[in-house]
Amino acid sequence: MRTEPAVPADALAAIRAPMLAAGAEPVDAPILQPLNLLLDLAGEAMRARLFVVQAEGGAEACLRPDFTVAVARGHLERGAAAGRYVYEGPAFRASQGSDRAEEFLQLGVELFDAGAGTSADADAEIAALAWRSAQAGGRDDLTLWLGDVGLFAAFIDSLSLPAALAARLTRVAGRPRLLNAELARAGEPARPASGGQLAALLSSLGEDKAATLLEEVWSLAGVEPVGGRGPGEIAARLVRRAEAADAAALTEAQARAIADFMAISDAPAAGLARVRELAGAKGKALEAALADWRVRLEQLAAVVPAERLRFAPALGHAFDYYDGLTFEVRSQALGAGRPVAVGGRYDGLLARLGGASGARAVGCMVRPWRAFSGGEA
Known part of the structure; x- marks a missing residue:
């Protein structure tokens, strides 16, 4: 297993400092995680990137690929309505066909609440935290990319699609291959299921x-x-x-609107204006989603220079439990495939893990070796 080099102590302390200042409780998480659960959250294709282990006669497990699910499970086991946790430790992902590190350090914060107040404030807080932590590593080529799985659902709602088709599209929003398959069959009659x-x-x-x-x-x-x-x-x-x-297929006009939505990549104000332009109707869900974006951007403007912000609503991550804000801090030197920090909102994950409906969660993770200016290149 290829292991990431250690970050110098002073640089690591600088990257860690914003996380420790967030008022979060330090926690750890088991290195072994249930394989079935992670595959259910990320899809079978994720198996190739996991280190799978199994005791004789036991259920399959894997080395933790990240901390979010493990920390969420720990929070639910406590039975607390709210919690704020900070973690630090190694994560593991197989890297077939490349020389990337397979064991690497992650720092992160996960924030849970019972659903009171607006989520936009917490979204902005966590995205700003990831930015400050990533920036503390010394790189001067960082950009904060913002996306929103929930905005996609609101946009789909504005197109007045049949309920079954709208649900199908929302479900595959974070899986480009499946979404593209829906767009490709625009105008076609319903097809027999492969099952x-x-x-x-x-x-x-x-x-x-x-x-x-x-x-x-x-x-x-x-x-x-x-x-x-x-x-x-x-x-x-x-x-x-x-x-x-x-489910009925999309019309060609609807497919074009969705494809154009997924292709948005611009400054936040211009990107959100384009969403409004493409929407078929200005429904309550879309208006609420756009109002939340005004709150997030007002708060982020105090932390992130305007020229370092980009908006791409289709931005997603390997795990499909994100259902609201998504974000990545990217380095120009490392490119889109190796983000310095990632995070987002994942309210639905708590219910999928057996938590109460209405509970909310948002978090971020930083890779210190990527944040460090003398690190990954």
């Missing part, structure tokens, strides 16, 4: 009953699933395939 009759049958039952039926079929046939996937996960995917087949 065939079984997918259609399970879809008619709903996910809970579908999982029970699938488990009974496996039991009768003496089948054991492979790859660590349970009946609930497999049934959910088959149901979604059937729903996708039943």
Whole structure:
């Protein structure tokens, strides 16, 4: 396993300082994380980037690829309504076909609240924190890129699409391959699902009953699933395939509007103006999302120079649990593929992990070796 070089102590202390000043409680997280959960959050394609381990007869696990899920699980286990945590430690991702480090240091802050007040203030606080921490490493070529998964959902709502199609598009917003497939079939009639009759049958039952039926079929046939996937996960995917087949396709005009939205990459004011221009109707969801952006940008303006801000609403991360603001601090020398810091809002993750509905979460992570001016090149 290729290990990242150590950052000099004084440089690391400077990068760490903004995180420690955020008033967060220091926490650690188990290095071993449940594989099934992470694949459910990131998709099967993520498996190739994980270090998978399995004891004889035990469930598959993996070395933690980052801290967010682990810290969120720890917060929920505490049963607290709110929490603010800071962490520091190694993370692990396989890097096939390249010489990138596979064990690397991460620093980060995760903020959880019970849903009171506006999320835009916390979004701006965390994005500004990531910027200050990344900038403390000494690089002078940084840019803060801003995106928003939630804005995509509001934009889709403005197009007045059939409910099933709108839900499908929102679900695949962070997965370019699946979204492009939807855009490519614009104007086509509905197609049979790849899951065939079984997918259609399970879809008619709903996910809970579908999982029970699938488990009974496996039991009768003496089948054991492979790859660590349970009946609930497999049934959910088959149901979604059937729903996708039943959903009407986009019109060509709608597909163009979505493609143009996903292609926005500009200064924030110009990018948001373009969103308004492309929207089919100015619904409440879109107006609320744009109002939140005014709050974020007003607060970030006090920390980040205007020329260092970019807006690309389609900005996403490897894990698809982000459902609101997303951001990356990028170095011109390292390029878009090696961000110095990343983060965003992931309210829905807490519910997926068994937390109360309405709870909210936002966080950021910084790679010190990338932030350090004498580090990754």
